[in-house]
Amino acid sequence: MIELTGITKVLKGQSEPRTILDGVDLSVAAGQSVAIVGRSGSGKSTLLSVIGLFDRPDQGRYVLAGQDISRVPERRAAKLRSSHFGFVFQRFFLLKHLTAAQNVAMALVNGQGWLPRRERRARVMQALDQVGIAHLAKNRPAKMSGGEQQRVAIARALVRNPQVLLADEPTGALDTETGTLVIDALLGATERGCALILVTHDRDHAARMGRIHDLVDGVLTERVRA
């Protein structure tokens, strides 16, 4: 599904350019789950933003589902983000003036294709159901716990049936028990063929992934399990 070869990202800083990602190779197939671990500032979020097409690599090749998208223009990138990716962040980024269902529907009402209201509603309810909070559809974020809010965010990431799920420390703001529920929800998506890339500081969560990669000063290496 995803094929990264020699991805390099250089930040043109104030004094001298800094290499954040240094020849990263990574390959993730459909249904696989990968943990990326590393110290703060090692470039994990930067790697996810390259994979999620928030940003383009300075060097290297990025192939998504057989297409080279290393230099894709923004207009097409937006379309691909909508059709291929789902995102979950450490902070939940729910819009507080919208209900849980409306927050999930936000990923459908994004100007990329149009679904009739009935189908939108069905998809939203299905996504909320997948993460086990269909009963909270009409609640606003202020009335939900952190774990519930993060699961709304996961439903938002899943509602378009993405092929790749990118999660940047999704449990960082949650206690262990709630975090486990969130990881359950993410892993549930891989059973339906979605690839999962999880950035985490939590050993236990990382251990539940199919593979673990270490990112050290922009260099990615796969950890060999004992």
Next chain:
Amino acid sequence: MMRLSGRFRSSLIIGIQGIRARKLRTLLSMVSLFLGVLAVVVVQAGASIAERALLSDLELTYGYDGTRTIGMPPEQKAADAVLTSVKGRTDAVAGISMQGIIGEPGVRPVNEGGAPIGQDWGGGQVCFADGHCEEPSGPKGAAVEVRLTALTGDIRQFRPFRTVSGTWLDFTTVPSMAPRLVLNQEAAKGFRQYQVPAEMRVRGTTANLTPRFVGVVDDGGTEPRAYVRVDELATWMPPGKLVDPNTAGEINVMLRPGSPVEQVLTAKIKAAGLETYVNDVNNREQQEDQLRLMRLVFFSMAGLVLLIGVAGILNVGLATVGERVEEFALRRAVGTPRSLLAGIVLAETLLTGLLTAAAAIGASALALKAATTLAGNTHPILDNVQFPWEAGVAGIIAGIVAGILGGFVPALRAAGIPIATVMRA
């Protein structure tokens, strides 16, 4: 097509969600913009109403646009030519004007010289058929001097006289022996104030007439006038004595464009050795000149107020975008194109502008309604005035312009927010 409608619907949904989430903000933007849009609406309404009033006054006085008028010296030969060529035509009407004094015999009229009632122009010499004139003598009494216009047909096809009371002259009946008279408002005012007996002196008539007053019209004039059928007046005149060669005399013909009467008439007048003065009525052009500068001044003032309102929207818009940085970054992350984000911000300010326009238009329409019902009787200019559609259009345009001007910069800001914001927040 599908893609466009999807974007449009998406921006509509998101825009309405945004406005509902920030009702107070929207209201504040509207307040800041309200005066500006109101100013534009009021100026345009004022201009339209004034223009319409001016135009209808000009039409009353000079005739509809496109009417051709031919003037000529008040000579008997001219009158004869006019009467023979215009009589019985529906596409031309002639008016022969002369001095008439209505009231008690032997007294000077209260308004010598045909002045508006209450004004004194002095003079008031009365001349007779044999050419001798009398200086005004004797006491002023219950008599009013009018300009008496004898008409060959219904002049209202050219000048839309408004009937104030009674009826207008009927040109279809057999001429009456007692001439029927229609007064204009100024003449009627004189009659009301001075209680004149209904006897009329017209130079050249064989006897004093006893006219019948059948109605009062608004003819746009400020001097007292009376209108009569030329055939009813002629009954009392010796043949060939219709015109008044002194100052009060006047012969005018009004024609539909392209009327064949013109050629015949001018030929006859020329043959009589007289000159004609041809003029085409073009009120609109004339009043454009009058109104242009006034409109420019008022619209620049309104524009300035509007600009202040735009600054208000801009201010609120920028602050709102600043608060929504995360929302916009997130929307980009889920695939919303930058153009749509800009569109959403613009749609919100546009909607605000349109709502403000609706409020301003509603407010001024209501104010006008109140003014016409309260002051319509005392101020004729306000009587029966409708809210001009031009003012509505101007208000909507002002709202749209303000929405675009005020939303443009915030929209660009929104489109430029980097997605990575969601990872660093």
